[in-house]
Amino acid sequence: MSEKQFVHLHLHTGYSLLDGMIHLDELVNAAFANEMEALVITDHGNIFGAVQFCQKAKNKGIKPIIGCELYLAPRSRFDDDVVGIDGRRPYSHLIVLCENEKGYKNLCKLLTSAYQEGFKYKPRVDKEILSSHSEGLIASSACLGGEIPRKIRQGRFEEALKSAEEFKEIFGKDNFFLEIQEHGLPSQEEVNDAIIQISEKTNIPLVVTNDVHFLRKEDFEAHKILLCIQTKTTLEEREGKGKEAYTREHYFKTKEEIWGRFKNFEEGLLNTVEIAKRCRFEFDFETRHFPKFEVPQGYSTIDYFYEIVKKGFEKKILNSPKIKEEDKKHYKERLDFESELIVRMDFVSYFLIVSDFIKFAKENKIPVGPGRGSAAGSLVSYCLDITDIDPIKYNLLFERFLNPERVSMPDIDIDFCVRGREKVIDYVKQKYGNDNVSQIITFGELKAKSAIRDVGRVLGMELKKVDKVAKLIPVEQGSVIGVEHAIKTTLKEIYEKDDEVKKILDYVKKIEYLPRHAGMHAAGVVIAPEPIYNFCPLFRGSKGEDVTQFEKDDIQSIGLLKMDFLGLRTITIIHDTFELIKKSGGKAPTLEEIPLEDKKTFELFSAGNTDAVFQFESPGMKDALRRLKPTKIEQLIVLNALYRPGPLGAGILNDYIERAHHPEKVTYLLEELKPILEETLGLIVYQEQVMQIANKIAGFSLGEADLLRQAISKKNAEKMKVLEEKFRNGASDRKYDRKIVDSLIDQIKYFGGYGFNKSHSAAYTLVAYWTGYLKAHFPEAFMAATLSNFMDKIDDIIKLMNSCRENGIELLPPDVNLSEESFTLEKNAIRYGLSAIKNVGTASVKAILNARARVGKFTDLYQF
Template sequence: MARTPFVHLHNHTEFSLLDGGQRIPDLMKRAADLGMPAVAMTDHGNLFGAVPFFLAARDHGLKPILGAEVYVAPGSRFDRSVDARRRPYYHLLLIAETDEGFKNLVKLVSAGYLEGFYYRPRVDKELLRRHAAGLIATSGCLSAEIPVLLRARAYEEARRVLAEYLEIFGRDRFYLELQDHGLEAQRTVNEGILRLAEETGLPLIATNDVHFLTREDHAAHDVLICIGTGKKRNDEGRLRYSPEHYFKSAEEMAELFPERPDALANTVEIADRCRVELDFGRHHLPRFPVGEGEDLASALRRRAKEGFEARRAAWEREAKAGRLRHPLTDYEARLEKELDTIVEMGFPGYFLITADLIGEAKRKGIAVGPGRGSAAGSLVAYCLGITDIDPLQYDLLFERFLNPQRVTMPDIDIDFCFRRRGEIIDYVTEKYGRENVAQIITFGTLAARAAIRDAGRVLDLPYPEVDRIAKLVPEAIGTKLSEAIEEVPALAEMYRRGGPERELLDVAMRIEGMPRHASVHAAGVVITPEPVVEYVPLFRTNRDEITTQWAKDEVEKVGLLKMDFLGLKTLTLIEDCLASIEAAGLPKPDLDRIPLDDPETYELFGRGDTSGVFQFESSGMRDILRRLKPQKFEDLIALNALYRPGPLGSGMIEDFIQRRHGRVPVTYPHPLTEPILKETYGVIVYQEQVMQIASVMAGYSLGEADLLRRAMGKKKREVMEAERERFVAGAEKRGVSRRDAERIFELMAHFAGYGFNKSHSAAYALVAYRTAYLKAHYRVHFMAAQLTSEKDHTDKLVEYVAACREAGVEILPPSINRSGRYFEVEGDKIRFGLAAIKGVGEGSVDAILEARRRLGRFESLDQLCTEVDRKAINRRVLEALIKSGALDELGDRAALFAALDGALERGARAASDRAAGQASLFGGGEGITAPAPRPPEVPAWSDRERLAGEKEALGFYLSGHPLDEHAERLARVTTHRIAELGAAGEVAVGGMISGLRRRRTRAGEWMAVFNLEDTTGHVECVVFPKLFGEVQDRLEDGAIVVVAGRAEGGEGEFRLLAESVHSLEDAPERAADGLTIVLRADGAPVPIERLERVLESYPGSTPVYFEVVRPGAFRVWLEAGSGHRVSGGRELIGELRRLVGPDAVRPGRPG
C-alpha cells in the first residue's frame, strides 16, 4: 500500500515558550521515522528556533520549512485601547516560500515585538501588505480571524476578511486550513471552510495544530501549560489542550480527512514550493574606518607593529634581568606569523574593531581586564592592547585561539568594569549606528532542580517536600535528573517506591531542559554592517531592551560579529580600591608594573586569606591554597585550571600538590614531554599541553594539534582511531616506540577531557594576583572596595563585615554628614556608605550629597527635609536613614521618628513656597534655615528595637548584635559559626530563628523550615516531622536556639538537617572532652611554632589531640602534653582553623 503523502505545516516547537512541547531533535527523528519528506516550524510570534530547526532538519534528511504563527491586531498594531483589549489579536499562519519571504517574515516578527507588542507581539494588515512577498498564508486555527468569524456564524464577514487576505497575499499564496482535534467548534469552522473553498475555488490544506510529539506526551505538556499560565493541574477553567494535538502520522491524518485527500496532498505541494536557504557561508563584519591609502590588512599590520615597539622596552628590561623566556627574535617571528594568518583568514577588521573599543574604554578610564579566554594566546592582541598578558612568556598558543585549519570567526571576550559596561555599549552604538547594534538573547531553561520545583507546584505537592527533593539533585551545572536518580541513593529509593514522588520525578524529567523564558545574554552584543534586522529577527524584553531572537551560537553561525562585553565586579572592586588609595594621599600602584614575585602576596595566598580575591575565595580553594603554598605565578595559573569538578574528582589536584612538595617524584610520560610539562610537575593540566605534545612527539602542526584536542574532548571514536594511527606513526618517526606512543596517546585523550584553556587561566590568574596584591598591601582600602562591590547582596556583606572585624578593621555606622555614596576609608576604619542602606536609592544619595556640598553639613531633621530635593527623598527613605543610624548626630532615633511627620510637612511647605517664588520669614537668604522645633520627648528605643531597626535598614546588625551578650555561652555549646560551614558534616550552630514556616507534609504531619542567624551569616534549617513534635514549643521567630545536625550542600548553598534543637540555656556544652587537630602527612607543612603560640594563648583543662593522616596509608593519634591543655572555646577553634584549615579542627577526641 502506498504511503499517504503528507507534511506537517503547523508545528509548535519548544520555542513556543511553555506552550510548545516538541524538542527539535525529537521532532526531527519522529518526522524522519514517519517517512515525511519535510517538516515545518511555526512557533508563536517568533523565529527563536529557526537556525537549530533548519540544521537539525538537514541532518535528518528533511527539508526545513520556516514559518511562524503570528499575532494579528484587529486594527492598528499601535492600538492599545480598551477596545483592543477585548480582542487584542488573532492568529495567522505564515510560511516562507522564498528567501525574500523569509526576510519579510524576519521583519514581521521583529516588528511584532518592537512596535506591536500588547499581550503578544502583534503585526497588522498594513505590515502584512508591506512584507507579503514570498510568504504563504493560511486561514489558521480556531484563534485565527476567519475561524473566529465562522464560529460566530458571521459567514459574510468571514468572506470579506478572506477577500482582504487574498488581496494581501494573492490567490496562489493563500490556503484554507482544516483541523480536527475532536472539538465541536472545529466541526462548525470546518463546515464554513469547506463552503468557502467551494465558493472561491481556493485550495485546502489539512493540518494538526501540533504542540507535543506523541499522545503519551499530553500529560507532560499539560504541566508545561500550567507552568506558563501560573495554574495548578486541578484548577477549574484553565487552558487545556486536547490529547489530539500531537505529531500524527500521514495515515492518521488521512483517517481524519478521508473525503479530502487533496488537503493532504496540498501540504506536500507547499513543501515542494518552499526554497529557503539560510546563509552560513559568509561573514558580515561592520565597516571599520581606516586612513587614506590603507586597507584593513595594512592598517592592522601598522598598528600591531606600533604596539610591538611600545612593548619593546619592557621586554628588553625583562631580558636584561634574565626573566624573559624567549629572545626578541622569537617575538618578531611570532608577530609576522600571526598577522599573516589573520589577514589570510579575512579577520583584520575584527582585530581593529576590538582594539578600538578597548582603547576607547581605557581613554575613558574604564577598567578593562587583561584578557579572557583563548585570545590571551595572541601576540597581535597583546600588541594592540586587547590583552595584557605576554603569550610567549607563559607558552600560550595562538592556534588555540585562531586556527587556520578551522575557519571560524575569532571570539574575543572582554571584561569591563561592571559599573561602566553600559558606556561601552553606548560607544559601539554611536559609532556603528543604533540600528546596527543589538544585544543577544538567551533562553533560561528548566534545569533539573527548577523542573522539580515547577512540576511540584503544578501537582500541588507541599513545597518543603518538593524543595527537599530538588536539593537532593547535585549542584553541578548540567546535571540531568536521570543521572541524579542513578547517582543519589535517596532519589533512587524514592523513584523505586513509586507514589507521588515518582510522578513528580517523571513529570520533571519530561519537561527538564525546556526553554522557560527569554532574556538578555549577560554579555553578548552583535554589530552588523547594515541594520541588524536585515540579518536576524529582533526581540524586545520586558525591560525594553532590544535583542536578537537568535542565541549567540546561531548569531555566529550566520556570520555576524558577536562580541562579549562582560561586566566583571572584580574590576570595579580594583578601580574603587585604587581610587580609595589615591583619595588617602597614598601613591597609587601601577598594576601593569607590579612584580609578579611579591612575597607578601604569595604569603596571603598561602594562608588562604583570599576572601574577595577573584576566583580564589571559595572555602575549597582556600584549603587547597593552604596545602599547596603557591610560590610563583605559574602555580596560580595551574590552580585556576585545576580547581574544577573534573580534576578535583579525578585526584589530579592531589597529585599536583604531592609533586609540588616533592613527596611524590616528578615523572614524565616521555623525555620529549619534559620541557612541556615541567612547570606543572609532570601533570597534564592544560589543553595547550596536549597540543604541544602532539606537535613535539608526532609532528602535528599546532593547528592540526588543536583539531586533535577538540576530537579528543568530544570523544568521536572514528576520528580518534584515525588520529591514533597518525599519532603513533608520527611518533615512531621521531624514535618513540609504538607501545610508548599508544600509551601517551591514551594519556592525552584522558587528560583532554580535564584539561583547561591555559590562556584563560593565565589571564584570570593575573586578575587574581592583582586583587591579592592590593589586599596584601592596602587591606583597609581593599576591604572598603570589597564591601562596596557587594552592597546589594546582604549575605556577602555580612560575610565581609565579619571578615573586617576578624582583621581588626572597624566598620563605622552610616552618617548623614560623613558617609559618601559607597564604603569609604576613614583613617584605619571603614565608613558605611549611604547607597548600601536598604531603601535609599542612588537618586536619593545624589540629592543628599548635592545638598550637603551646598550646606556643608546637616544640623537637623528639618533642614534635611527642607534642603534636599523632595522628589528624591520621602518618608520611606528617611525612615531607613533613621533606623540605620545615619541620622544619629541629628538626634535620638525614637525622637527623630516621632518628629518625622512634622518635618516632612514643613519640608513640603518650603518646597511649595520655593516653587511659588516666595520666601518664608526665615527663608530667602543663602544658607539661612528656619530654626528646628524642639524634638518631641519620647522614650528612647530599647536595644532590641534599635538593633531590629538596623537589621531592617542594613540587612544585618551593625552597632551590636542580640547574640553579643550570649557570645561566651554560644562558644561553649556550638562547633561552628555559620560562616565556617565550609564542608558538609555533623555540626552544632547557634543563633536566632527568623522566617519560621510550619508546613504539613503530604502525609499530614507537621514540619518546620527556618533561617538560623548568628553574627557571621545565616543558614536554612529543616526540622522533619519526627523531631518537630519534640521541639515545636522552642520554635518561634526571635528565639535563640542551638541546632545540631548534618550540614549538606556545597559552596554558598548550605542547609542544616536538624537532629536536635535546644534552647540556649539547655544546650549541651561541646568540646569539653577534647580538641582534635588533623595533620595530613601529605599536606603542606604546618607552622608548628605559630600553632604552639595559639594553643598557649588559650590555657585551660581541655586535652589537645593530633590526628596524623596519610589517606590510604595510615592514621595515628597523639595527645599533646599536659602543658598544652586549652580552654577549648570557639574563638580558639576559629583561630586554629584559619591556621591549619577549616576542616582540620574539630571539638572532641579522635575517632
C-alpha cells in the same frame, strides 16, 4: 515526492514557550523515521529555533522550511486593544511560511515590528504591515484561533468570507490557503464546513494541517502539565474550567495517519507537498557579514592592520626592557605567523573592530580586563592592546584561539568595569549604527530541580515532599544532572517505591530542557553591516531593549559578528582602589608597575588570607593555598586551573600539591614531555599541553592538535577514534614504543578531560594577583573599594567587615556628617558608606549629601 507524501505546515516546538512541547532533535528524528521529505516549524510569534532547526533537519536529509504563527491585531497594531473580535483576546492567529529570501527578510521585519510597535500581551502585526511585507510569504488561515475560524464560530460567515478575500488580496491568489484541521474540538466540524464553502466561493485552495504541539499521542497529559506551568495554575484548576483548547489529536501524526483521517481532502493533502516544493529559502552558513571598519585615508584595511600591529609590537616588545634581545626574534616570527593567518582567514576587520572599541574605553578611562579566554594566547591581540598578557612569556598557544585547520569565528570576550560597559556598547552603536547593533537572546530552561517543583505544584503534591525529591538531584562538575540519570542513581529507590513521585518524574522527563522563558544574554552583543532585522528578527527585552531572536551560537552560524562585553566587578574594584589611594594622598601604582614577584603578596596567598581576592577566596581554595605555599605566579595559574569540580574530584589538585613538596614524585613517561609538563610537575593540567604533546610526540600540527583537544573536551568518541589512530601512527613514525604511546593516550584522555584553558587561567590569575597585591600593600583602600562594590549585598558586607577586623583594619560607623555615599578612607580606617545602610535608598542618601553640602555639618536632629 510520492503521491502519499504529506508535509506538516503548522507545527509548534518548545520555542512556542510553555505551549509547544517538542524538542528539535526528537522532531527531526520522528520526521526522518516517517520518511518525511520536508518539515516546517511555525512557533508562536517568533522564529527562535529556526537556525538550529535548519541545521538539524539538513543533517538528516530533510528539507527545512521556516514559518511562524503570527499574532494579528484586530485593527491597528498600534491600538491598545483590550478585547479582540471574540470579545476576549486582542489578537488572532495567522500562519506564514518563507518561500524565498525575500519572504524571510519580510518575516524578520514583521516580527521585529510586532515586538517594537505592536506588543500588547503578544507581539502583533496588522493587515497594513502585512500588505507592505507579504512578498515571498505563503500564508494560511491557522487554527480555531485564526481570524476566519473565529468569525465563523461567532456566526459571522459574511465577515469571515470578507477576511478570506482580504488575505487573498494581501498575499496574492496563489499564496493564501484555507486550513482544514480535525482535533475533535467543539465547533471544528462547523468551521471546516464553512471553510469549504469559503474555498468554493473565493477559489482559495484548501490545505490540511494538524496544529502539532506535542510529539506522541500519549504526551497529551504532560502537555496539560506544561500549560499549567505557563498559566501558574494546578491541573485541578485547569480541568475544573471544563473547556480545553487541546486534545490528544494535537500530536505529530505520521503521513499514513494523516492520509487515513483526511482521505476525502486529497487536494488539501497534496497542497502541503506543493507548498513545500515552492519554499526554497535556506540560511547562508558560509558568508560572513562583518561591519565595514573605516580606515584612515590612504590605507587599505590590511595595510592599516599591519601598520597598527607593527606600532604595538614596537611599543610592547622591541622597546621593552623586560624582554631579552635574543628573544625578540622569536616574538617577531610568532607575530608574522599570527598576522599572516589572520589575513588569510579574513579576520582583519574583526581585530580592528575589537581594537577600536577597546581603544575608546581606555582613552575614556573605562577600565578593561587584561584578557579572557583563549584570545589571551594571541600576540597580535597583545600588540593591539586587546589583551595585556604576554602569550610567549606564559607559553600560551595561538592555535587554541584561532585554528588554521578549521575555519571558525574568533571569539574575543572582553571584561569592562561594570560602570563603563554600557558606555562602550553605546560607542559601538554610535559608530556602526543603532539598528546595526543589538544584544542577544538567551533562554532559561526547565531544568530537573525546578521542573520537579513545577510539576509537583501543578499536581498538588505536598511542598515538603516535592522539595525532598528536588534535593535528590545531584550536582556533578558544577552542573545539575538530568532527571533520567538521577532516576538510575540518587532517585532510583524513591522512583521505584513511590507511585506519586514516579508520576511526577515521568512528566519531568518529557518537559525537561524545554525553553521556559526568553531573556537577554548578560554580555552578548552582535554588530552587523546593516540593520540586524535584515538577518534575523528582533525580540523585546524586559526593559524594552532590542534583542536578537537567535542565540549567540546561531548568530555566529549565520555569519554575524558576536562579541561578549562583560562587566567584571573586580576590574571596578581595582579602579576604585587606585582612586581611594590617590584621594588619601598616597601614590597608586599603575597595573604595569605592579611587580609579579612581590614577596608580601605571595605571603598573603600562602597564608590563605584571600578574602576579596578574585577567584581565590573560597574556603577550599584558601586551604589549597596554605598547603601549596606558592612563591611564583605560575603556581597560582596552575592552582586556578585545578580548583574546579573535575580535577578536584579526580584528586589532581592534591597530587599537584604533593609533588610540589616532593619533587622526587615527579615523573615523565617520556623525557621529551619534560619541557611541556615541567611547570605542572608532570601532570596534564592545561588543554594547551594536550596540543603540545600531540605536536611533539605524534607530529600533529598545532591546528590538528586543537581538533584533538576539542574531541576530548566534547567527549566525541567518533572523532577520538580517528585521532587516536593518527596519534599512534605519528608516534610510531617517530619510533616511540607502542606500550608507552598507549599509556600516554590514556593519560591524555583522562587528564585532558579535565584540562583547562591556560590562556584564560593565566589572564584571570593576573587579575587575582593584582587584587592580592593591593590587599597586601593597600589593605584599607582595597577593602573599602570592595565593600563599596557590594553595598547591595548585606551578607557579603558582613563577611568583608569581619575580614577587615581579622586583618586589624579599623571600621568606623556611619556618620551623617562624615560618611559619603560609599565606603571611604579616614587615615588608616574605613568609614561606613550611607548607601550600605539597610533600607536607606539612593534618593535619601543624595538628599543628605546635598543638604550637607549646602548647610555644612548637621548640629542636631531638628536641623537634619
